[in-house]
Amino acid sequence: AEIMQKPAGVGLLLGEVEGSPDVFVKQVVWRGSASRHGRIKVGDQILRVDNTDCMGMGVMQIRDLIVGEQGSTVKIVLRDGQKNEIFEAELMRGSNEFLDDSSSTQNQHAPVYSANNKTRPVLYGSDLVREAQVYPQSVSEHDLQKATQQEENEWLKSALRYAETEAMKGREELASLREMHAQMVQENENRIRGMQQSNQTKDNERRENEFTLLKLEEYRKSLEVKYGEAQKRLEFEKSIERQMQNDEAIRSQHINDMKRKLEEEKRILELELTRLQEDLKSEKALRADAEARESSLRNDFQRLSEHRNFLSETSSQKTGTTTIISS
Numbered sequence: 001a002e003i004m005q006k007p008a009g010v011g012l013l014l015g016e017v018e019g020s021p022d023v024f025v026k027q028v029v030w031r032g033s034a035s036r037h038g039r040i041k042v043g044d045q046i047l048r049v050d051n052t053d054c055m056g057m058g059v060m061q062i063r064d065l066i067v068g069e070q071g072s073t074v075k076i077v078l079r080d081g082q083k084n085e086i087f088e089a090e091l092m093r094g095s096n097e098f099l100d101d102s103s104s105t106q107n108q109h110a111p112v113y114s115a116n117n118k119t120r121p122v123l124y125g126s127d128l129v130r131e132a133q134v135y136p137q138s139v140s141e142h143d144l145q146k147a148t149q150q151e152e153n154e155w156l157k158s159a160l161r162y163a164e165t166e167a168m169k170g171r172e173e174l175a176s177l178r179e180m181h182a183q184m185v186q187e188n189e190n191r192i193r194g195m196q197q198s199n200q201t202k203d204n205e206r207r208e209n210e211f212t213l214l215k216l217e218e219y220r221k222s223l224e225v226k227y228g229e230a231q232k233r234l235e236f237e238k239s240i241e242r243q244m245q246n247d248e249a250i251r252s253q254h255i256n257d258m259k260r261k262l263e264e265e266k267r268i269l270e271l272e273l274t275r276l277q278e279d280l281k282s283e284k285a286l287r288a289d290a291e292a293r294e295s296s297l298r299n300d301f302q303r304l305s306e307h308r309n310f311l312s313e314t315s316s317q318k319t320g321t322t323t324i325i326s327s
Contacts, residue, residue, distance in 0.1 A: 043081030
């Protein structure tokens with residue numbers, strides 16, 4: 001009862017193929033429950049364990065489903081890796097010794113089938129698919145035991161050759177695994193060195209980025225200072241522009257007032273000029289009239305002078321005549 005409580009498997013090693021989510025039989029352990037079944041082989045795909053669908057599960061999850069109490073059974077649904085056929089295998093959990101004990105107990109009560117006066121015992125626990133010998137009823141018990149022992153010896157020799165072959169495969173696989181392990185160790189070391197170099201490069205880049213960020217922060221602060229100064233300068237220029245606009249408005253108003261005054265003065269001057277021109281015309285007319293009168297007076301004065309002269313000459317002539325006459 002103590003042995004039955006131990007956890008046990010069914011003699012299967014599981015594995016995964018790179019790039020595939022499926023889990024396959026990697027190795028069938030000799031004398032295990034799966035080996036005794038006779039049909040399960042390397043490359044078969046695990047589809048279901050009892051009532052649990054295994055699609056998408058990992059190796060460890062499926063292993064936890066298969067492993068259970070020693071002596072209990074588990075139903076595994078597999079897909080044949082060569083024929084692509086789906087079959088179900090009901091296997092007993094247990095170690096090889098436990099299965100051997102169970103097989104020997106079952107062999108003690110092995111049924112004997114009769115056909116045409118010949119008997120064939122059914123043997124349990126064999127991991128090789130083999131036909132039992134057919135013995136006539138007339139064979140003695142001693143000969144039957146001898147033939148059975150000889151058959152078992154042949155089976156053991158065959159099993160030994162099979163075990164040696166499997167051991168050779170195991171050694172080759174172990175050497176391959178060791179080589180793969182060494183290669184993986186080398187790859188991991190190279191990967192670690194690459195990661196260290198990458199980390200060093202990233203650290204250098206991080207320090208450079210931090211230094212660049214500090215420079216950018218200083219540049220940003222200087223830009224903020226320049227921006228503040230530019231804002232102040234802009235406000236000052238705006239105030240000056242507003243003052244200039246106000247001055248321009250005042251100057252424009254003054255110019256407009258001056259224009260209005262000048263236009264008013266121009267209008268007054270034009271009126272004055274018109275009046276002066278009219279006065280000038282009147283003065284010219286008066287001057288022309290005065291000149292005409294002066295010319296007329298001059299003419300009259302000249303005629304008067306001529307007449308006076310004439311009178312003087314006439315008077316002188318008269319006086320001379322008188323004198324002559326008197327003499």
